[in-house]
Amino acid sequence: MARTAIPGRLGWQLARLVGKHTETPRAVSLRLESEDWPGHLPGQHVDVRLTAEDGYQAQRSYSIASAPAAGSLDLTVEEISDGEVSPYLTEELRSGERLELRGPIGGYFTWTEADGGPLLLVGGGSGVAPLMSMLRYRTAIDSDVPTTLLYSSRSWDEIIYREELDRLSAGPALRVIHTLTRSHPDDWDGYTRRIDATMLEDAAGEPEPGRLAYVCGPTQLVENVANNLVRLGYPTGRVKTERFGPTGAGG
Amino acid sequence: MAGNFISRGFRGRRREDPTVAGRVPPGQYLTPDFPVLSAGPTPRTPLAQWDFTVRGAVQPSRRWTWDEFRALPSETVTVDIHCVTKWSKLDTVWEGVAIDTLLDGVETDGAYVTAFCDGGYTTNLPLADLRGGKAWVAFAYGGAPLAPEHGGPARLLVPHLYFWKSAKWVRGIEITPRDRPGFWESLGYHDYGDPWREQRYQGD
Numbered sequence: 001m002a003r004t005a006i007p008g009r010l011g012w013q014l015a016r017l018v019g020k021h022t023e024t025p026r027a028v029s030l031r032l033e034s035e036d037w038p039g040h041l042p043g044q045h046v047d048v049r050l051t052a053e054d055g056y057q058a059q060r061s062y063s064i065a066s067a068p069a070a071g072s073l074d075l076t077v078e079e080i081s082d083g084e085v086s087p088y089l090t091e092e093l094r095s096g097e098r099l100e101l102r103g104p105i106g107g108y109f110t111w112t113e114a115d116g117g118p119l120l121l122v123g124g125g126s127g128v129a130p131l132m133s134m135l136r137y138r139t140a141i142d143s144d145v146p147t148t149l150l151y152s153s154r155s156w157d158e159i160i161y162r163e164e165l166d167r168l169s170a171g172p173a174l175r176v177i178h179t180l181t182r183s184h185p186d187d188w189d190g191y192t193r194r195i196d197a198t199m200l201e202d203a204a205g206e207p208e209p210g211r212l213a214y215v216c217g218p219t220q221l222v223e224n225v226a227n228n229l230v231r232l233g234y235p236t237g238r239v240k241t242e243r244f245g246p247t248g249a250g251g
Numbered sequence: 252m253a254g255n256f257i258s259r260g261f262r263g264r265r266r267e268d269p270t271v272a273g274r275v276p277p278g279q280y281l282t283p284d285f286p287v288l289s290a291g292p293t294p295r296t297p298l299a300q301w302d303f304t305v306r307g308a309v310q311p312s313r314r315w316t317w318d319e320f321r322a323l324p325s326e327t328v329t330v331d332i333h334c335v336t337k338w339s340k341l342d343t344v345w346e347g348v349a350i351d352t353l354l355d356g357v358e359t360d361g362a363y364v365t366a367f368c369d370g371g372y373t374t375n376l377p378l379a380d381l382r383g384g385k386a387w388v389a390f391a392y393g394g395a396p397l398a399p400e401h402g403g404p405a406r407l408l409v410p411h412l413y414f415w416k417s418a419k420w421v422r423g424i425e426i427t428p429r430d431r432p433g434f435w436e437s438l439g440y441h442d443y444g445d446p447w448r449e450q451r452y453q454g455d
Contacts, residue, residue: 010452051257052261056262106439108438226291241292242290
């Protein structure tokens with residue numbers, strides 16, 4: 001399954017798109033298969049490289065959303081309207097076609113059962129993708145590490161993995177808390193504001209030794225959440241962060 | 252292996268502006284923003300408790316308080332920066348103290364440096380890459396004090412290497428006889444990190 005260290009040379013490999021799943025109006029998950037894919041640690045990402053006919057190349061990083069598996073991985077891509085790479089992945093690339101990738105990359109923003117818990121996962125927008133890999137892995141290994149996901153989306157329609165999260169949270173010791181920051185259904189009785197200290201206190205619960213937090217989303221969310229978790233008593237070394245999402249000319 | 256692969260239907264954004272041609276390393280794209288990347292919470296050390304130390308294989312070791320550090324001669328530099336996560340930003344303006352200034356009169360047999368930081372981050376560089384007007388300890392960006400999320404009060408600035416080498420919240424450098432991998436260098440990232448040779452990960 002997952003390797004603990006990146007092997008000597010992280011070469012490019014060709015992966016085949018075998019399925020595309022529309023998650024939200026702006027986010028699509030791609031299922032890729034490659035015989036050379038070694039598996040990953042939940043939380044890691046890949047580099048994707050596209051090459052035009054004249055040799056021009058563009059690269060971007062995408063988090064892996066699936067549980068670790070040799071030979072296969074899912075990426076969740078948020079389309080950036082004037083982006084260079086994401087519209088190609090979400091719209092142009094067809095099932096059966098291939099793309100170049102290399103990975104897995106990143107050995108810090110990762111969680112496996114040996115890292116312990118309780119686990120607090122805080123995500124904003126498509127920053128939920130690496131956290132979803134952790135949740136899917138946790139389910140796949142029947143882990144009972146107490147886990148809370150606090151997930152900020154702009155609206156009900158923009159909650160990525162919504163139905164799967166509902167199903168997973170019916171399982172043991174997993175709580176999923178949503179907040180909808182721009183609009184919400186009339187009968188919504190959850191949070192309707194950006195993640196703040198009160199919300200984090202609710203999500204974090206009682207201080208317990210071993211607790212561990214992973215925060216992934218836009219810069220402002222990550223800054224704010226990480227600072228508040230330190231104020232709530234999380235040791236700084238137990239708050240792992242990853243900034244995620246578009247930059248002006250990015251995607 | 253996958254050397255001649257073409258992505259059907261991919262055109263890409265052209266490098267339309269000839270004035271920036273040759274300034275964007277392979278695999279990078281330009282951004283007008285200044286994305287923030289760090290592995291944990293932003294440390295906040297009061298300036299009264301801040302110091303900068305040069306230690307290790309040096310005679311003598313040195314230490315500056317914040318006021319002493321800010322009294323050193325500083326330089327304003329305009330440089331291009333390149334992050335391993337693929338963004339590059341041109342013509343960024345920094346003010347800082349040259350490492351040459353901090354190492355003036357320091358004698359050492361060590362050829363490597365570990366930069367150490369608040370929050371426990373470290374990164375390693377050859378000493379030669381910090382000397383000769385190539386590196387600074389920067390305390391201002393765009394004419395304003397360096398914001399905490401960008402590494403303030405002070406960060407290393409080594410623009411000719413990928414930007415993870417420009418350690419945020421830097422508190423000193425340790426000169427060592429041997430190369431010792433730092434934080435990201437222990438987690439699969441390249442030991443040296445030259446963006447023009449696309450040295451992102453081990454083995455590149």
